[in-house]
Every structure is written in structure tokens, then in C-alpha cells.
Amino acid sequence: MAKIVVLTGAGISAESGIRTFRASDGLWEDHRIEDVATPEGWLRNPILVHRFYNMRRKAAAEATPNPAHLALAALEGDPRHEVLIVTQNVDDLHERAGSQRVIHMHGTLTGALCHACGFRWPAPPEMHHTDACPACGAHTTRPDIVWFGEMPYRMEEIWSALRAADLFVSIGTSGNVYPAAGFVQDASRAGAETLELNLDPSTGSDWFDEARHGPASELVPQWVREICS
Template sequence: MSRIVILTGAGISAESGIRTFRASDGLWEDHRIEEVATPEGFLRDSALVHQFYNARRAAARAAQPNAAHLALAELEADPHHTVLIVTQNVDDLHERAGSQNVIHMHGTLVGALCHDCGHRWPAPEVMTQGDLCPACARAATRPDIVWFGEMPYQMDQIVRALEAADLFVSIGTSGNVYPAAGFVRDAAMAGVQTLELNLEPSAGTDMFDTARHGPATQVVPAWVRAQLAQRR
């Protein structure tokens, strides 16, 4: 049984039509990061934040899983592999492709969170600043997204999985966003083999044992086919 931990970033969903995280000018889909991706921005203008994430939620729901998502689901379904997908993405394309063992370390657009009491529930298609928390009845509903200055989800579980893995694979990531950018170092220190699959070399590509570059819809299915062929 091969234990594989796979980190995915914006590059795996880009070919499904979902825009990548942000441009070099500090704008995220024409908004300042501080306005729409921080707790302070939410407290300052919750209506703008909800408008922003409502648009992102609609775009994610309109997108379809691509060949890379489907290939990873096929790998997870193979009885000779134990696969954990740790994704930085907030879309649900992995799940819609058939993957079941997925950790959304940066949260998910399909979830709602109470900013006051921490209660979570499925997000409606459109959220507003007047939505009440089902648990505490306060108008403090926000997207269940990890913003700048907040701790990513399930880090202890991710670290344990990395230390127990046989292989760590990073797909479609820039290598610039921590703590995910440090996973390759953590895996290497635990003696785990490491592989980068990316459109182009990431900021941390030199830390990987092996790297293959090209569109995710090409390099990921090719790698999965090779993994499955080894067991036949």
C-alpha cells in the first residue's frame, strides 16, 4: 500500500476556468486583498466581502472538474494507494470529481461560518450581511474561508500525514504561500519522496526530488497512469 499526500493549489483548477489567487500588483479580482481577505476587511465592510465571495461561489459552481481532478479521484479509488488531498483551493472540484479524502486547509466556498461563535453550516448560494447564525442568532455570518492572519485548518492532521507518507506530491502551487510552501521541506526531513507537478518551476522546485512541468490536465493524468501501471 502506497501512502500519498497530494497538495493542490490554484494551478489545478485554472484549466476549469477558476481564476488564480492574485496578481503581482496585490489585487485579487480587482479588489485589494485587505478589503476582501482579512477579518478586518470583513468587520469594516461585510457587504463588500459577501458580494465578492458570492461571485466566487457562483463561478466555482459553474466550473467543472478537469482531467487532473478526475485523475486524482481515480488514483484514490485504486486499492493499492492511500491518498490524502490537501488543497489550498476553496472550490469543491476535487469532491465533484469523486475524491473523498480531502482537507480544505484554507476553507471552502460551500461552507458558512459564524464570526462570533464559530458555528459552521452549509452556505447558501447567496450570503448577505444580514444572515443570522443558526446557533447564536447573531448577524455575523461569513464565508468559511481562512483569511490572511488566520490559521489554516487541520494542520496537525496534515503534518501527521506528511510524516507517515511514502510520497508527497505538489500540484499547481506557486511555492510562495506558507505554511503549505513548507510541506516539501517537512516531507523531506521525514524521509518522504517528493514530486512537483506544475505548469512551471515553483519558488521551491529545487527542494523536490523530481519535478515535471506542463499543464495540470496533461502532467497529472500522465503521472497517475504511471502510478496505476506499476500495480498491474
């Protein structure tokens, strides 16, 4: 059974209508990154941050999985392959497409986190700065999202999977954000074959054994058909 680790980024969800992380002007949906994607920004203005993520949560809930998400779920269902999806995305489109082995290294919009005690629970459609933690009662509820300056989730598990992989595939990611940008080198050093499927060459495209460029909704189903034939 071939062990495949798939890294997905904003590019795979963009074709479902979810806007990519940031534009060239450094803004994220018309907000400064520092204001809506850092612990300091949340402490400074929790009302703004909750309003921002409430909008993102609504947009993600209204989006539907595209052919790339569906193809990865089909690949997971092939008994000849053991597939782990590591996603930088905070939407749940992989799960709604049918994938079951998914690691959200940057957290998820469907989760809530208490800044005071670390308790986690399912997020309601709308969160507010006045929400109390179900565990400790503190009014320090925040989205369960990994912000800039924070450590991504389940890294030891991810690195272990990369070391054991036969194939590492990167889909729809720019290759600019570490530690994910270094996964191709980690997997390659461990002996895995590496493949990039991206709209354009990523920053680390030269590190891959093979790179194919175009829309994820076209490239991913085509690749899945190839390895499942």
C-alpha cells in the same frame, strides 16, 4: 500500500476556469487583498466581502472538474495507494470529481461560519451581512474561508500525514504561501519522495526530488497512469 499526500493549489483549478489567487499587481479579481481576504476587511465592509464571495461561489459552482481532478480521484480508487488530498483551494472540484479524502486547509466556499460563536453550516448560494447564525442568532455570518492572518484548518492532521507519507506531490501551487510552502521540506525530512507538477517551477522547486512542468490537465493524468500501471 503506498501512502501519498497530494497538495493542490490554484493551478489545478485554473484549467477549469477558476481564476488564480492574485495577479502580479497584487489585486485579486480587481480587489485589494486587504479588502476581501482579511478579517479586518470583512469587519470594515461586510457587504463588499459577501458580494465578492457570492461571485466566487457562483463561479465555482459553474466550473467542472478537469482531467487533473478526475485523475486524482481515479488514483484514490486504486487499492494499491492510500491518497490524501490537501488543497489550498476553496472550490469543491475535487469532491465533484469523486475524491473522498480531501482536507480544505483554507476553508471552502460551500461553508458559512459565525464570527460570534464559531458555528458552521452549509452556505446558501448567496450570503448577506444580515444573515443570522442558526445557532446563536448573531448577525455576524461570514464565509468559512481562512483569510490572511488566520490559522489554516486541520494542521496537526496534515503534519501527521506528511510524516507518514511515502510520496508527497505538489500540484499547481506557487510555493509562496506558508505553511503549505514548507510541506515539501516536512515530508522530505520524514523520508518521503517528493514530486512537483506545476505549470512553471515554484519558489521551492529545488526542494523536490523531481519536478515536471506543464499544464496540470496533462501532467497529472500522465503521472497517475505511470504509478497505476
